[in-house]
Every structure is written in C-alpha cells, then in structure tokens.
Amino acid sequence: MTPAGPRKTAAYIGALAGLGLILAACSSGADPANYPEDDIDVIVPFSAGGPTDTVTRMVAEPMSEELGVQLVVQNVDGAGGTVGAGQAATAEPDGYTVLMHHIGMSTAPALYDDLAYDPVADFKPVGLVTEVPMTIVGSPDFEPTTFEEFVSHIQENADTVTMAHAGEGSASNLCGLLLMDALGVEVTAVPYDGTGPAMGELVGGQVDFMCDQTTNTTGQIEAGKVKAYAVTTPERIEALPDLPTTAEGGQPDIEVSVWHGLYVPAETPDEVVTQLTDALQVALADQMVIDQMADLGTAPVAADQATPEAHATLLQEQIESWGDIIGAGQGG
Amino acid sequence: MDLLDNLALGFSEALQWHNLMFCLLGVALGTAVGVLPGIGPTATIALLLPITFGFDDPTSALIMLAGIYYGAQYGGSTTAILLNLPGESSAAVTAIDGHQMARAGRAGVALAVAALGSFAAGTVATVVLAVAAPPLARAALSFGAAEYFSLVVLGLIASIALASGSTLKALAMIVLGILLGTVGQDLNTGTPRFTFGVRELYQGLSFVAVAVGVFGIAEILRNLHDPRSRTRMVSRVANLWPTRAELRRIVGPVIRATGLGSLLGVLPGGGHVLASYASYAVEKRVSRNPGEFGHGAIEGVAGPESANNAAAQTSFIPLLTLGLPAHPVMALMVGAFIIQGITPGPDVMTEQPALVWGLIASMWIGNVLLVLLNLPLIGLWVRMLSVPYSVLFPVIVVFACIGTYSLGQNPYDVLAVAVFGVLGFVLIRAGCEPAPLLLGFVLGPLLEENLRRALLISRGDPSVFVTRPISGVLLTLALIALVVAVLPAIRRKRDVVFAEDE
Numbered sequence: 001m002t003p004a005g006p007r008k009t010a011a012y013i014g015a016l017a018g019l020g021l022i023l024a025a026c027s028s029g030a031d032p033a034n035y036p037e038d039d040i041d042v043i044v045p046f047s048a049g050g051p052t053d054t055v056t057r058m059v060a061e062p063m064s065e066e067l068g069v070q071l072v073v074q075n076v077d078g079a080g081g082t083v084g085a086g087q088a089a090t091a092e093p094d095g096y097t098v099l100m101h102h103i104g105m106s107t108a109p110a111l112y113d114d115l116a117y118d119p120v121a122d123f124k125p126v127g128l129v130t131e132v133p134m135t136i137v138g139s140p141d142f143e144p145t146t147f148e149e150f151v152s153h154i155q156e157n158a159d160t161v162t163m164a165h166a167g168e169g170s171a172s173n174l175c176g177l178l179l180m181d182a183l184g185v186e187v188t189a190v191p192y193d194g195t196g197p198a199m200g201e202l203v204g205g206q207v208d209f210m211c212d213q214t215t216n217t218t219g220q221i222e223a224g225k226v227k228a229y230a231v232t233t234p235e236r237i238e239a240l241p242d243l244p245t246t247a248e249g250g251q252p253d254i255e256v257s258v259w260h261g262l263y264v265p266a267e268t269p270d271e272v273v274t275q276l277t278d279a280l281q282v283a284l285a286d287q288m289v290i291d292q293m294a295d296l297g298t299a300p301v302a303a304d305q306a307t308p309e310a311h312a313t314l315l316q317e318q319i320e321s322w323g324d325i326i327g328a329g330q331g332g
Numbered sequence: 333m334d335l336l337d338n339l340a341l342g343f344s345e346a347l348q349w350h351n352l353m354f355c356l357l358g359v360a361l362g363t364a365v366g367v368l369p370g371i372g373p374t375a376t377i378a379l380l381l382p383i384t385f386g387f388d389d390p391t392s393a394l395i396m397l398a399g400i401y402y403g404a405q406y407g408g409s410t411t412a413i414l415l416n417l418p419g420e421s422s423a424a425v426t427a428i429d430g431h432q433m434a435r436a437g438r439a440g441v442a443l444a445v446a447a448l449g450s451f452a453a454g455t456v457a458t459v460v461l462a463v464a465a466p467p468l469a470r471a472a473l474s475f476g477a478a479e480y481f482s483l484v485v486l487g488l489i490a491s492i493a494l495a496s497g498s499t500l501k502a503l504a505m506i507v508l509g510i511l512l513g514t515v516g517q518d519l520n521t522g523t524p525r526f527t528f529g530v531r532e533l534y535q536g537l538s539f540v541a542v543a544v545g546v547f548g549i550a551e552i553l554r555n556l557h558d559p560r561s562r563t564r565m566v567s568r569v570a571n572l573w574p575t576r577a578e579l580r581r582i583v584g585p586v587i588r589a590t591g592l593g594s595l596l597g598v599l600p601g602g603g604h605v606l607a608s609y610a611s612y613a614v615e616k617r618v619s620r621n622p623g624e625f626g627h628g629a630i631e632g633v634a635g636p637e638s639a640n641n642a643a644a645q646t647s648f649i650p651l652l653t654l655g656l657p658a659h660p661v662m663a664l665m666v667g668a669f670i671i672q673g674i675t676p677g678p679d680v681m682t683e684q685p686a687l688v689w690g691l692i693a694s695m696w697i698g699n700v701l702l703v704l705l706n707l708p709l710i711g712l713w714v715r716m717l718s719v720p721y722s723v724l725f726p727v728i729v730v731f732a733c734i735g736t737y738s739l740g741q742n743p744y745d746v747l748a749v750a751v752f753g754v755l756g757f758v759l760i761r762a763g764c765e766p767a768p769l770l771l772g773f774v775l776g777p778l779l780e781e782n783l784r785r786a787l788l789i790s791r792g793d794p795s796v797f798v799t800r801p802i803s804g805v806l807l808t809l810a811l812i813a814l815v816v817a818v819l820p821a822i823r824r825k826r827d828v829v830f831a832e833d834e
Binding site: 047050053054057058074075076077079080082083086111114116159160162167168169188189190191192193194196199200201203204205206207215218219220222223225291292295296 | 378381473474475476477517519520521522529531532534535650654655656657658660662663666667670671673674675676677678679680741742781785788789791
C-alpha cells in the first residue's frame with residue numbers, strides 16, 4: 001500500500017509535464033498572418049483589485065471584442081512590478097503575451113540596480129492607455145488649508161512633518177520624491193504596505209500628508225475626510241473641479257501622473273503590434289471605458305497617444321527624468 | 333427607528349430572488365474553495381471579479397463576492413480538521429485541536445462544532461455591523477503604528493499558549509517564524525533580505541506555501557513514517573454529532589470568541605489575523621483543563637472558528653464606513669465597487685443605502701445558507717477519511733501544489749511547499765509545534781513594520797509606546813501575560829496538568 005503513493009505522484013507529475021509540453025508545442029507554431037487565433041495573456045505585474053488591475057480589466061473587455069479572442073488578465077505580483085515585467089520580457093514574442101505596466105516601468109532602472117531586463121531594449125510599446133492624475137491630500141488635523149499654506153508650512157517645518165506613501169517605488173512614493181525635490185525640502189517619509197493602509201492612517205491623523213492617485217483619494221476628498229491641496233496635472237480634472245493645480249499654486253514642477261501603457265516582448269512582429277494598437281484605440285474610444293475611468297477621476301489618453309511612437313517617447317523621457325530625481329533622493 | 337428601517341431595506345434587497353441565488357452561489361463557491369487547500373478566497377474573488385462586470389445589479393455582485401469570502405472561512409476549517417491542511421492563517425489554529433479530534437475519530441463533532449460556532453458568531457457579528465459600524469470604525473482610526481506594534485507584542489506573547497509542550501520550544505518556533513517573515517524586500521528601503529538573488533522571493537515567502545508545507549505535507553510525511561497512527565484514524569470514525577455536554581462546553585468559548593473576533597476584525601491594520609490565535613490563547617487560559625489543548629480540546633475548535641468568522645464579517649466595517657480596505661480581500665471588494673461604477677468612500681453608506689444594507693442583510697442570510705449547506709455535508713467529509721492513503725496522499729500533494737501555484741504563478745512557492753514540508757517533519761520529530769512558527773511568520777512583518785513606522789513618526793522617540801494610552805495598556809497586558817507564562821510556580825503546575833493528561 002505504501003509504495004503506491006509516491007509512484008502515483010510521479011505518474012501525475014509526468015502527465016502534467018506531458019500536457020505542458022503539448023501546449024508549448026502548440027503555441028510556438030503561431031503564425032503572425034492569422035493573429036490572433038488564441039486567447040491573449042495580459043500580465044498585470046500588480047495584485048488583483050489594485051488600480052492597474054482595474055484599468056487593465058476595463059480595457060481588456062472591449063479589446064477582446066475587437067480582436068475576437070479573450071484577453072485573460074494574469075496578476076504576477078511582486079518587487080514593484082519587476083517580477084511580472086521580467087516574465088513578460090522573456091515570454092514568447094508571438095503577441096499572445098502582453099504586459100500592462102504603469103510609471104514603474106520607467107523608474108525600475110533607477111530603483112533596482114540588478115534589474116533583469118531593459119524597459120526599452122526588451123519591449124516594444126503598443127500604446128499609452130491612461131494617465132491617472134495624482135492629488136496632494138492632508139490629514140483632517142493638518143494645519144494648512146490651501147496649497148500655498150501647505151508649501152510654506154512644510155518648508156518651515158520640514159523636520160516635524162510626516163508624509164505617508166505606499167512603499168518603495170509606488171506612485172505615492174515617486175510623487176513624494178518629486179515634491180520634495182521641487183520644494184527643496186526633506187520630510188520624514190513613512191512607508192505603508194499599499195495605499196489602503198496609508199490612506200487609513202492619514203484619515204486617522206497618524207501622518208500629515210500624502211500624494212496619491214485619484215483612484216484612491218477622490219472618495220475621501222468628496223466626503224471631506226481628508227484635506228485636498230492640489231492636483232498634479234497641468235489642467236484641473238473633471239472629477240474634482242474645485243481643486244487647483246500645483247501650477248496654479250506656483251509649483252509647476254510638481255507635475256506627475258501615473259501613466260499606464262501596453263507592451264509586448266521586443267521580437268514581436270510589427271503587424272501583430274499594429275493589431276493590438278488598433279484594438280487599444282477602439283477600446284479607449286468606448287463610452288463604457290470613458291465612463292468607468294471618469295468614476296476613477298481619470299480618462300483614456302488621446303488617440304495620438306495610444307500609439308507605439310508616443311509611448312516610446314514618453315517612456316524614454318520618463319526613464320531619464322526619474323533617474324535624476326530618484327538618484328538625488330537616494331544621495332540626500 | 334432608523335436601524336429597523338435600514339434592516340428592512342436591507343432584507344427586502346437581499347431576499348430578492350436573484351440576490352438570494354447569488355448569495356447561495358457565493359457561499360457554495362466559498363465553501364468549495366475553502367475546502368481545496370491553497371486556492372483561497374483571494375484567488376477566487378480575483379478570478380470572478382471580471383465576471384461581475386456584466387452584472388446589472390451591483391448589489392448581486394457584492395453579495396456573491398462577500399459570500400465567497402466568508403464561505404471560505406467555513407470551508408477552510410474542513411481540510412484543516414480532516415487533513416491538517418490549513419489554507420490560511422486562521423485555519424492553522426483550528427488544525428491544532430481539530431485534527432487531533434479527527435485522529436481520535438471525532439472529525440464529525442469537530443466539523444459540526446466549527447459550523448455551529450461560526451454560525452452563532454456570524455449572526456452576532458452581523459448585528460454588530462448593523463448597529464455599531466460607524467463608532468467602531470472611528471475608534472479603529474485611533475489605532476496607529478504604536479498601537480499595532482503593542483497589539484502584536486501582546487499577540488506573540490499570548491501565543492506561547494499555542495504550544496502544548498515546552499515553552500522554550502514554542503518561543504524558539506515563534507522566533508524562527510519571525511525570521512522567516514523577514515524574507516523579501518524591506519518595506520522602508522526596498523533592500524532585499526535573504527532572497528539570494530531570487531527575484532521571486534522579493535515579496536517574501538507565501539503564507540499558503542509555508543502553512544501547507546509545515547502542516548499538510550509534514551503530516552503526510554509523519555503518517556508515512558509512522559503507520560500505526562494511520563490505522564487508528566481510519567478505524568474509529570464514530571459519532572458525527574456533539575453531545576449535549578459538549579455543546580454546553582462550547583457556549584462560553586463561542587461567546588468570548590465572538591466578542592474578541594468582532595473587535596479585532598474592525599482594526600484595518602491586520603487585527604483580523606490575530607482573532608483566531610487570540611481566541612485560542614484566551615480559551616486555553618480560562619479553561620479548567622488546559623492540558624487538553626493540543627490533544628483535541630473541543631474549545632480549541634469552537635473558539636478560534638467563531639472568532640475567525642466574526643472577524644471576517646466585521647472586517648467589512650472599515651470598508652463600508654470609511655472606504656478603507658482592511659486586507660487583500662477587501663481591496664478586491666473595492667475593485668468590485670469600482671467596476672460597478674461606485675467609488676467606495678466614507679459616503680457609500682448614505683449614498684448607496686440599498687446596496688450596503690442589502691450586503692449586510694445578505695451576510696446573515698449567507699450564514700444560514702452555510703449551516704444548511706455544511707451540516708449535511710459533514711457525513712460526506714468524514715467518509716473522505718476512509719479513502720485509502722495511497723490515493724488520498726498523492727491527491728493532497730497535487731492539490732496543494734496546484735493551489736499554491738495558482739496564487740501567484742510563482743514556481744518558487746511550490747518549491748517552498750516541499751522545503752517546508754520537510755522542515756515541518758523535522759520539527760515534529762524534534763517535538764516542536766508548527767502553529768507558533770506560523771504565528772511568528774504572520775505577525776513578524778507586522779511587528780517590524782509598525783515598530784519602524786512608529787519610531788519614524790515619533791522621530792526616534794521610543795517613549796510613544798508607553799505614553800500613548802492604548803499602546804501603554806496593551807504593553808502592560810503583554811507584560812502580565814509574560815510574567816504568567818514564565819513564572820516558575822505556574823509553569824510547574826502547567827507541566828503537572830500536562831503530565832496527568834498524558
């Protein structure tokens with residue numbers, strides 16, 4: 001009776017491995033002329049339910065309809081998005097593996113010196129998807145009430161003010177670095193494990209302020225549970241029309257948004273990329289997508305931004321500017 | 333009266349035919365994924381999230397997803413009791429005494445007690461949610477890093493009670509667990525620790541992998557090593573239902589655990605993790621025969637299971653009243669709200685009363701459905717124990733690996749199952765118990781994070797831990813618990829009780 005156990009386990013593992021080989025053999029025979037004929041995996045390098053995941057699922061639906069095959073979202077979480085991106089970099093370049101990544105694609109080279117992939121050389125950009133604005137918010141007990149007061153308050157009290165963020169490399173961390181860089185101050189940065197807990201302690205008055213995406217802050221701002229100082233985009237946003245921009249408050253350098261884009265492995269044929277770009281364009285013009293993004297305080301990018309060219313330009317630009325800011329932050 | 337109006341609105345919403353069906357679907361799915369080791373509620377809700385996209389009624393979507401979550405809390409106890417395979421941290425506590433009961437042929441009783449305790453706790457927690465959500469949520473906000481740190485210290489010290497044997501070995505296991513919890517990227521600086529250049533380890537070891545390894549796989553190895561314990565287990569599957577005396581024994585534990593779980597569940601910074609451990613520690617302390625714990629004490633199943641279910645339900649409070657997700661499952665619920673075009677914020681209760689109260693009412697209905705669903709299944713589950721080991725063991729191993737892999741598509745997690753299986757076996761042979769190790773593993777990161785966070789906020793001044801009133805009280809309790817645990821006189825008595833029981 002006992003020896004049967006391990007033998008059976010081995011048989012099961014063998015069967016599974018065989019199945020894997022068959023599947024692998026099938027997928028390597030893909031022909032770009034007939035693309036797409038099979039489900040497409042979309043790697044989201046963050047956990048399910050987070051802002052990037054939500055954005056991905058919003059556009060995956062109409063893109064599936066357009067391409068006639070299902071886009072299946074795979075959450076490959078870890079190390080600030082570098083695990084999922086690394087997986088996508090080495091995936092078969094046949095268009096059946098697509099990566100959705102955000103601003104972290106451009107900050108990873110500066111944050112990780114042992115990065116296993118090159119965001120530019122190992123990927124082909126498909127197009128930008130959305131640029132989520134960020135907002136500067138304070139706890140209900142934090143003294144300043146306007147953005148101007150906020151700026152002078154933290155410049156005068158840099159050694160006592162605390163700033164929450166959602167962990168190294170997170171959007172709120174990046175915005176905080178940019179803010180400190182622009183104002184020439186260094187405040188105490190308090191990291192949390194994700195934006196949810198950070199917002200909780202901000203509402204509870206445990207920390208003074210935070211800079212975070214509208215996806216996380218709009219509800220709290222509307223309910224008056226946090227003080228809102230400014231939005232970090234050049235224009236005011238529709239979801240929060242009364243909130244001034246950082247430029248209006250005299251700080252045009254604090255401009256940041258969490259841009260999202262689609263990528264495929266570098267060797268993917270151009271005709272496949274074109275099909276994906278076209279489907280993305282259709283999805284971004286979908287009224288349902290527009291409405292859902294509006295609820296999150298954001299909007300699809302303009303059609304000329306949802307292209308490989310615009311995406312490549314922005315990526316290159318962002319890698320350079322974040323390299324400087326993150327380098328400066330680590331040096332100081 | 334407002335409350336009655338709200339509840340009436342909620343029930344009229346939740347009792348609509350289609351919502352009732354989604355509630356049933358949710359709890360049935362939850363039970364199923366809870367029973368399968370590894371595939372937990374987080375993965376299931378993540379998988380089903382896009383499907384809710386097409387639902388016309390947001391209430392149905394949330395009712396179903398919530399049902400999966402608390403349904404999984406029910407189901408999770410099943411494999412923990414029968415196979416010593418806990419799928420999540422709370423079930424690890426149930427496994428301690430629950431599996432001992434199963435090995436003594438009382439699996440049916442353990443399962444019935446778990447279901448009844450969960451139902452009672454779920455009912456009370458629903459009332460708590462309806463009556464006291466806003467004030468509780470406001471109170472929870474006064475918990476900052478210092479308070480969480482002190483709470484975790486109290487939890488760790490109280491958890492020495494988790495071990496039925498040597499206190500020293502229990503302490504060693506807690507420390508080992510804390511060390512394992514440090515694997516991965518440091519939250520403050522992003523520096524990788526103990527990752528040996530493996531990027532897949534940057535997010536730390538997977539809890540499910542460690543738990544399935546040190547409990548489930550180690551149990552299989554132990555069984556293969558010692559055939560005598562196997563035959564005993566299969567031959568004596570008797571009495572499925574608890575006796576009247578046994579029911580009387582669990583009343584106190586269930587009531588205490590419900591109160592404890594309801595309170596801890598509200599804390600958004602990880603209080604729900606502590607609920608079942610805290611209940612176990614309390615029950616062992618107040619029990620007249622603590623020596624029974626670890627050897628199949630019925631209170632050790634009833635308490636933690638009730639606490640866990642109560643906490644699962646009250647952990648919705650921060651989400652519904654403040655728009656703040658308390659843990660990954662709640663973060664997924666936020667995603668579900670957003671997909672339905674509702675931005676969850678502090679106003680969701682006043683802006684969407686039908687949805688929020690419908691969800692609350694559905695939780696009680698879901699608990700009724702779960703009892704109706706689970707009690708008849710107990711006979712079936714118990715019969716599973718008579719499946720020959722040559723079939724059962726490979727199936728468990730395959731399911732455990734698939735489930736663990738499905739969580740993050742990370743092959744290192746599967747490797748971790750194997751490594752921790754062997755480690756767990758070695759620990760059992762050395763007379764060390766895995767439960768304190770798991771608790772250290774879960775609480776270690778919370779301990780470190782909150783310690784560093786509190787000191788950052790206080791600018792390096794450690795006095796905050798005693799000068800902040802809640803934190804000070806918690807640390808004082810921890811000190812008392814420590815004195816009680818190590819006081820030689822009490823310890824000797826403990827050992828005597830333990831020896832008598834053997």
